Amino acid sequence: MAARGVVAAGHPLTARAGADVLRAGGNAVDAALASLLTSFVAEPLLTGLGAGGYMLVASSEGEPGLLDFFVEAPGHGADLDARAPLVAVDVDFGGAVQLFNIGASSCGTYGTPAGIEAAAQRFGSVPLADLAAPAAALARAGVAVNAEQAYIFTILAPIIAATAEARALYWPRGRTPAEGEVLRDPELADALERLGREGAAPFYTGDIGAALSDWVLERGGALTREDLAGYEAIPREPVRVAYRGRDVLTNPPPNAGGILLGYTLALLERTAGAPGPRELVTAMESAQSERTPEFLEGLAEPGFLARFMASRLGATTHIAVLDGDGWACSVTTTNGEGSGVVVPGTGVHANNMMGEHDLSPLGFFTHPPGRRLPSMMAPTAVLRDGEPELVLGSAGSNRIRSAILQTIVNVVDRGMEVQAAVDAPRLHFEDGVVYVEPGIAEEPLADHTLARFRALNLFFGGVQAVARDPGGALSGGGDPRRGGAVVAV
Secondary structure, three states, X not given: OEOOEEEEEOOHHHHHHHHHHHHOOOOHHXXXXXXXXXXXXXXXXXOOOOOEEEEEEEEOOEEEEEEEEOOEOOOOOOOHXXXXXXXXXXXXXXXXXXXXXXXXXXXXXXOHHHHHHXXXXXXOOOOHHHHHHHHHHHHHHOEEOOHHHHHHHHHOHHHHOOOHHHHHHHOOOOOOOOOOOEEOOHHHHHXXXXXXXXXXXXXXXXXXXXXXXXXXXXXXXXXXXXXXXXXXXXXXXXXXXXXXXXXXXXXXXXXXXXXXXXXXXXXXXXOOOOOOHHHHHHHHHHHHHOOOHHHHHHOOOOOHHHHHHHHHHOOOXXXXXXXXXOOEEEEEEEEOEOOOOEEXXXXXXXXXXXXOHHHOOOOOOOOOOOOEOOXXXXXXXXXXXXXEEEEEEOOOHHHHHHHHHHHHHHHHOOOOOHHHXXXXXXXXXXXXXXXXXXXXXXXXXXXXXXXXXXXXXXXXXXXXXXXXXXXXXXXXXXXXXXXXXXXXX
16 A cells, blocks of 8 residues: 555566655656666567557546557558568467467568657656666666566567577577576667667657568568657547446547456446356457547547447556556556567567457458558546546557456455455356456356366466555456566655
8 A cells, every 4th residue: 555656567666766766756657667667678579669559648637548558450551562471479478379480571561669759758857867867878778688578588489589680589598498598689778878878869750660660661660750750648538437427538549458348348337236257258358349440540530439339338568656646647558479570779679560360350460551451459447426446558459458457446345455356266258268367267168168277377468457446546457378567755
């Protein structure tokens, strides 16, 4: 419990960086940015300067805001017919195998540098250089790989092994790093310092952006200097859905995850009492059935959210922060699984968003250049009487919305403390199969095909959540599935 502030994040060092900023007088957004910059160092395969994401900011003092800095489809001015084929790799989660695609053609137009600068200018109170300096120092000194990151390095080994540059960075000993071994990234340190000192410009219209574009194009990708020069972080109005006397704020179109999460909550709002496994799966089935070609195309249209909800109802690592002044910040970023494309001299491992089937369900390379990809990432805040009560988000591809949904249900419907709500076993419905962790009651799901996991698994997301109780005390929940940590001040 805390009164000044609390940070939940995917690594102890990530959470500690935000807490240090809160302790020094920064606000929730300052803390989230410090944590985000540190996550590039401590969680290097999940996020980075070549990634994209979203930030939700809410407080009792004004209207909430959503900052969209997700990845765009590249290709302005490129010969798209000359694009190299995607490189397919399998990732084994120990209960489910998922196919991903990497290589230069998988690299989309990244957004994290632009998003960080925009957030600092719009909401922050601490100079960006001061927020970036500790992360840069950490990258230069090195971080000892913990158990959770060692596991991620292991399951993503086929991606790391794909290029000499990735192997040199992540396999300094010629193999997957083991728990306790130290990884250093001096080029990332230099890049973080430049971001703090010069803002995002070097990554889009300067030498870093030029080096990235040239490297990717030479290897058959489509990331052009025109793509980078035209990129900007976009402020949006969050989705707002009523649930159990609260307002739930989450990610709006053209993102897909927020609207589907809101739709699922609205369906559950019609049920009495806490929904059980069968009710959760039924709502998840309904949401997935809406993800049609028409839905995906409509996301980019003005007014789509209102039309979609009215006609039916009458991204990864995450950081969540609450401060003692009532500010809440929820930020999710992702590098996908990484493309394996590490560009020397830039500190950037490019994302593989163009090779993510979850982001291209209608087929690869169907998004026109400049289109924001329809991510499932959904930074979320639950407001009670206008005050942030629960702030959360998750990693986990298509499992993001189910992980967030079940955490909200655990806190709001079941009255669980936030850490217990995050720890509780989860289920996920997709393509006719219900994936379940141990502890989920299977009897109500007897008419479904079940895929059983032997233990809690990062396949089911990585929820990081913070909460404020009616008396004003703050607490957090870090997801053990992804090495989550909470620091309160």
